[in-house]
Amino acid sequence: GDSVTQMEGPVTLSEEAFLTINCTYTATGYPSLFWYVQYPGEGLQLLLKATKADDKGSNKGFEATYRKETTSFHLEKGSVQVSDSAVYFCALSGEGFKTIFGAGTRLFVKA
Amino acid sequence: KAGVTQTPRYLIKTRGQQVTLSCSPISGHRSVSWYQQTPGQGLQFLFEYFSETQRNKGNFPGRFSGRQFSNSRSEMNVSTLELGDSALYLCASSSSGRVDEQYFGPGTRLTVT
Numbered sequence: 001g002d003s004v005t006q007m008e009g010p011v012t013l014s015e016e017a018f019l020t021i022n023c024t025y026t027a028t029g030y031p032s033l034f035w036y037v038q039y040p041g042e043g044l045q046l047l048l049k050a051t052k053a054d055d056k057g058s059n060k061g062f063e064a065t066y067r068k069e070t071t072s073f074h075l076e077k078g079s080v081q082v083s084d085s086a087v088y089f090c091a092l093s094g095e096g097f098k099t100i101f102g103a104g105t106r107l108f109v110k111a
Numbered sequence: 112k113a114g115v116t117q118t119p120r121y122l123i124k125t126r127g128q129q130v131t132l133s134c135s136p137i138s139g140h141r142s143v144s145w146y147q148q149t150p151g152q153g154l155q156f157l158f159e160y161f162s163e164t165q166r167n168k169g170n171f172p173g174r175f176s177g178r179q180f181s182n183s184r185s186e187m188n189v190s191t192l193e194l195g196d197s198a199l200y201l202c203a204s205s206s207s208g209r210v211d212e213q214y215f216g217p218g219t220r221l222t223v224t
Binding site for chain 2: 032036041042045046051089096097098100102
């Protein structure tokens with residue numbers, strides 16, 4: 001079945017460092033891919049999405065490119081801030097009316 | 112436009128009891144999905160409803176059930192609660208019939224003692 005694998009955390013960075021969180025997927029067909037973010041005590045929020053191969057999703061300085069050849073959707077940000085500290089989830093929406101989430105990667109950003 | 116709301120936000124129940132959680136989706140959204148989030152298992156899909164029909168169900172025991180009303184509001188019920196049911200229960204709504212990007216509520220924190 002469909003699955004999402006993302007790098008384990010926690011990831012600890014200093015402010016203004018470069019961020020990469022790796023995500024790979026297994027799916028039949030042509031899924032849509034997402035990154036969601038969860039701040040403490042809150043539900044998930046959609047961060048960005050891509051619906052077809054080579055699409056780049058971007059929002060709030062975060063970017064991710066849908067790479068079908070490597071089945072990947074890595075999240076990147078050029079300069080992280082303390083306020084980016086949260087848990088990040090990679091997800092896919094394919095067949096069967098459900099979204100599959102990765103395990104989540106916790107990010108800590110130090111001032 | 113108001114976001115997804117979930118009630119109650121916090122709940123403490125005793126083993127063996129049952130509980131009902133409620134979710135009101137964003138106006139106009141007809142798809143509602145439920146997830147269980149725990150530190151050990153992460154986000155696990157419970158079920159999805161669209162126009163009062165359950166279209167998909169996750170791998171949970173029959174103690175977990177749900178329904179959706181004609182106004183798209185949804186409820187989930189857990190009967191005969193177990194300690195392992197302690198979790199954050201998240202509801203999400205989607206505007207498309209395909210279940211594309213989802214909008215999440217803040218969750219209901221259920222503690223079973």
